Amino acid sequence: MAEPLLRVEKLVRRFGGIIATDNVSLDVASGELHAIIGPNGAGKTTLISQLTGHLEPHSGSVLLAGRDITYLPAYRRCALGLARSFQITSLLLDFTAADNVALAAQAHAGTSFRFFANARKEKGLRDAAHAALDRVGLAHRADVLVSKLSHGERRQIELAVALASKPKLLLLDEPMAGLGVTESQGMVKLLQELRKEVSIVLVEHDMPAVFALADRISVLVYGRVIASGVPAAIRANEDVKRAYLGDQHVVTHHG
Amino acid sequence: MKAFTVSKAVTALMLAGLVLLPLYSQLSGNIFILTLLTRIVILALAAASLNLIMGFGGMMSFGHAAYLGIGGYAVGMLAQEGIGSGFIQFPVALAASAIYGLVIGALSLRTRGVYFIMITLAFAQMAYYVASGLARYGGDDGLTVYKRSDFSGLIDLGNRTQFYYLCLACLFGVIFLIWRIVNSRFGLVVQGLRSNEQRMQAIGFPAKRYQLVCFVISGTMCGLAGALLANNTDFVSPAMMYWTRSGDLMVMVILGGMGTLFGPVMGAVVFLLLEEFLSQITEYWALIMGPLLLLIVLFGRGGIMGMLGRAGRG
Numbered sequence: 001m002a003e004p005l006l007r008v009e010k011l012v013r014r015f016g017g018i019i020a021t022d023n024v025s026l027d028v029a030s031g032e033l034h035a036i037i038g039p040n041g042a043g044k045t046t047l048i049s050q051l052t053g054h055l056e057p058h059s060g061s062v063l064l065a066g067r068d069i070t071y072l073p074a075y076r077r078c079a080l081g082l083a084r085s086f087q088i089t090s091l092l093l094d095f096t097a098a099d100n101v102a103l104a105a106q107a108h109a110g111t112s113f114r115f116f117a118n119a120r121k122e123k124g125l126r127d128a129a130h131a132a133l134d135r136v137g138l139a140h141r142a143d144v145l146v147s148k149l150s151h152g153e154r155r156q157i158e159l160a161v162a163l164a165s166k167p168k169l170l171l172l173d174e175p176m177a178g179l180g181v182t183e184s185q186g187m188v189k190l191l192q193e194l195r196k197e198v199s200i201v202l203v204e205h206d207m208p209a210v211f212a213l214a215d216r217i218s219v220l221v222y223g224r225v226i227a228s229g230v231p232a233a234i235r236a237n238e239d240v241k242r243a244y245l246g247d248q249h250v251v252t253h254h255g
Numbered sequence: 256m257k258a259f260t261v262s263k264a265v266t267a268l269m270l271a272g273l274v275l276l277p278l279y280s281q282l283s284g285n286i287f288i289l290t291l292l293t294r295i296v297i298l299a300l301a302a303a304s305l306n307l308i309m310g311f312g313g314m315m316s317f318g319h320a321a322y323l324g325i326g327g328y329a330v331g332m333l334a335q336e337g338i339g340s341g342f343i344q345f346p347v348a349l350a351a352s353a354i355y356g357l358v359i360g361a362l363s364l365r366t367r368g369v370y371f372i373m374i375t376l377a378f379a380q381m382a383y384y385v386a387s388g389l390a391r392y393g394g395d396d397g398l399t400v401y402k403r404s405d406f407s408g409l410i411d412l413g414n415r416t417q418f419y420y421l422c423l424a425c426l427f428g429v430i431f432l433i434w435r436i437v438n439s440r441f442g443l444v445v446q447g448l449r450s451n452e453q454r455m456q457a458i459g460f461p462a463k464r465y466q467l468v469c470f471v472i473s474g475t476m477c478g479l480a481g482a483l484l485a486n487n488t489d490f491v492s493p494a495m496m497y498w499t500r501s502g503d504l505m506v507m508v509i510l511g512g513m514g515t516l517f518g519p520v521m522g523a524v525v526f527l528l529l530e531e532f533l534s535q536i537t538e539y540w541a542l543i544m545g546p547l548l549l550l551i552v553l554f555g556r557g558g559i560m561g562m563l564g565r566a567g568r569g
Contacts (some may be wrong), residue, residue, distance in 0.1 A: 052457065078459035086457070092450040103447050107459035112440045113468070119440040165458060 003066050005030045005169055005199050006051070011060035013046055013223075020046040021057065022223035028169065033191075033200045035210045038220035039243070044203045045087060047220065048173050051201070052084045053077045065168065078107065081168035085158040085175055087203075091146045097157055098142040102129035104164035132164040133157075136190060152183040159190065169199045176206045188212060211235070219243070262563035266517045269524060277419050289415050291531060296422045297483045299523035300429055302507040304476035309505070310514030311437050312469045313449030317372045318359070318379025319504050322352045322474045324386055324496030326481020331398045331491035335391075341404030341412070345482050352478025353471050355382070360470035364463050379501055386493040397492025400485055412486050422483050426520070429476050434516055436472070445469045510551060512560025521559050 004027035013021035020043045028034040038044050049055035051062060053074035061070045069077050083104075092100050099120070105128035106112055106119065119125065133139045136156040141149060146157060155175060162170055175191070176184045188209050194200065195213070204210050210217065211231050218228040219240050227237045234240055273296065280288040301323055308314040329348035338344065363374045392398045403412040412418045436442045444465045447455045452462050485491045494500070503526070511522025529547065533540035555562040 054453075073461070074456045075459045075461045078457065084457055086454075090451060090454045090457070092447050092454060094450050095447065099443070103443060103455070103460075104458040106440055106443070112444050112460065112465070114440040115442075116435045116439055118435075118438045119443050120438065122440075161454075161458060 004028055005032075005065055006201065007061075007063040008051070009061045009063070011047070011050060011057050011062065013043075013050060013055065013057045020223050021050065024060070024220070024223070024225055026218050026225060026228060028199060028201055030168075030199055032215045033195045033202060033213055035202045035204060035214035035217045036220055037204065037207070037210055037217060042220040043223040044220055045173065046223075048084070048171055048201075048203055051171055052082065075107075078165060078167075081166075082171065083162040083165045083167035083169070084171040085155075085162050085173060087173040087177055089151070089154045089158055091154060091157055091161070093147040094145065096143050096145055097133060097138060097149065097153075097160075098126065098129045100146055100157055101132050101160045101164045102126060104161045105129055105132070108165050128164055129160075132160040135163055135194075136160045137186075151178055152180070152186075155179060155183075155187065156190075159194075163194070163198075167198060169201065170194070171201045171203075173203050174205060175202070176204060176209055184209065260564070261567035262560055265563055266521070269517075269521060273423060273524075277416055281416060286415065289419055291527070293415070293419045293422055293487050295523055295527045296419070296426050297480050297487060298504070298507065298527060299520040300422070300426045300483070301477050301480035302504050302511070302519035302523045303426070303429055303433060304473045304480065305504050306508045306513065306515075306519040307433050307436070307476070308470055308473040309508055310512075310518070311433075311442065311449065312445045312466060312473075314364075314466060314470060315372045315505075316363075316375040316470075316473075317498070317501050317505065318375035318377075318382075319474075319477055320496045320498070320500035321355065321359075321379035321382040322477035322496075323481040323484055323500065324382060324491070324493065325352050325355055326478035326483075327485035327491040327495050328386060328389075328392070328398075328481075329478075330404060330482045330485040331400050332392055334400050334402060334404075335398060339402050339405045341406040344404045345479070348482035349475050349478050352481070353475045356471040356474030357467070360467045360474070364466050364470065376498055376501070379496055380498055383493050383496045383498075386496065393492070395493065397490055397494070400489045400491065403486045403489065404482070418486065422487075425479060425483065429479070430516060430520070432476075437516075441465065441468070506548060510548060510558050512558035515558075515560040518558055518560040525559065 006028040008024055008026050011021050011024045024047060036044055036047065046055065050057045053072055056071060061068055063069065064080055064082060069080065102125045105125050109124060130139055130142060133142050136159050138153060138156050138160065141153060146154060159175065176187055179187060184206060191213055202213065214231055216229060217231055217234045218225050219234060221243045226243060227234055227240050276292055277289050280286065305316065305319045308316055326348040329351050330344045333344050333347060359375065359378045363371055366374055387395050410417055410421055437446065444460055448462050448466060456462055484495065507522035507526045508519045510526055511520065512518030529544055533543050557564065
């Protein structure tokens with residue numbers, strides 16, 4: 001098998017006496033959409049934070065395309081092609097949508113220690129920003145302050161920001177959080193498009209969305225991966241049913 | 256973008272006043288106006304430099320007066336040692352400020368929020384006590400600068416009018432630089448960090464590096480103000496960097512409007528004029544000044560610039 005794009009090996013993270021990440025190992029192949037699910041408090045966000053570099057593990061390792069990034073700071077990982085969206089929307093509220101996305105493009109286009117030329121007039125950056133906004137369907141809102149955008153639109157900007165850095169791997173932390181039904185459907189459609197271009201790790205509560213999108217699913221319970229496999233296998237897995245999905249849920253979605 | 260607004264009109268009026276009033280002063284022989292204006296322009300320069308980190312960068316430095324002292328002492332100490340050339344004094348003043356900014360910034364930027372305010376304050380107070388201890392250079396009593404910086408006939412700082420226009424040129428130059436900086440790649444990163452540091456880290460910007468460079472630029476600009484101030488008063492003393500002076504600079508920035516280009520200039524003009532005229536009326540001028548500032552800060556969000564902006568929109 002080819003080298004996986006992301007390899008997580010025996011990751012352990014404790015908070016006091018609680019083991020939030022308990023020997024987690026998983027692989028994400030290139031081109032794959034790998035979903036991580038689990039009940040509240042299963043340690044999903046803790047795991048994601050260690051992948052993005054916002055939290056240091058106590059042991060284990062994280063490899064991106066074969067390179068050990070376990071202890072690299074967040075900004076270095078980003079430079080290596082790892083982009084993330086936040087569970088709770090985290091944008092520059094007093095900047096326009098285009099500025100938000102252009103800054104992400106700027107981070108990956110040469111040095112930012114340039115003090116004199118007007119960055120908002122750099123065609124390359126503006127074009128990249130508009131392309132990414134167009135990708136998520138928000139090109140017409142480019143010049144609106146993010147503080148004036150709706151929650152749904154902000155979720156889309158989160159994606160555009162992540163895309164603008166031209167990542168190899170996208171870490172999406174609950175992109176559907178707080179979205180209405182129509183907005184969720186739009187997001188699923190969008191992710192279906194994006195997965196053709198970029199590998200994705202998706203943490204999500206929205207089960208229909210996860211089962212519609214994922215190539216493989218890992219189930220996290222109490223910090224441990226109790227099952228990992230294709231959606232059909234996860235659906236059929238007895239441990240998963242008991243621990244998380246609830247029998248009825250699985251039955252109704254069968255087939 | 257070309258729309259006429261109240262804030263633009265008032266700013267233009269203020270700038271025109273700064274450019275033209277000295278002519279009036281010369282014609283009428285009223286030297287007092289020129290002296291006051293020179294002081295205003297120099298402190299406006301210091302406030303503008305503070306605004307770069309405080310308004311645009313979100314770094315609440317409570318120790319900015321330290322640079323005034325460092326710039327001033329660079330001029331005073333060199334003059335004392337017989338080095339009177341401005342071509343040496345000014346670069347030394349700027350370099351010393353930059354180095355101080357680099358060291359203090361590297362240490363202070365490990366902290367955030369209130370701790371950042373307190374640590375910058377603590378360092379400035381340290382600088383104050385170091386200056387007080389410089390027995391060779393007057394210690395507590397300060398140091399008289401007997402000869403102003405000598406620019407070998409290029410410009411005569413002893414001439415009040417020439418000196419004033421030098422200060423004004425420095426102020427305009429610094430504001431021009433700040434204008435370019437805040438719209439540059441670097442400036443957008445710094446402002447992005449003010450807005451949401453976590454997000455900026457996540458898209459690939461190492462926060463501290465950019466903030467530190469911004470901190471140093473701001474300090475260097477303020478060092479220039481210090482060197483000018485020493486020439487203006489022909490005297491340097493530890494009081495230049497006392498914490499109340501840092502507070503004054505903060506008040507000027509907040510009063511005028513944080514994160515606006517000309518706000519700090521406006522703030523310095525209003526603050527120092529108020530101080531001047533109130534102190535002529537009564538010895539207890541601070542009793543009037545204090546509540547006045549409080550009212551503006553409480554009810555005028557965005558300072559004077561903010562209020563003018565709202566007035567413009569009606």
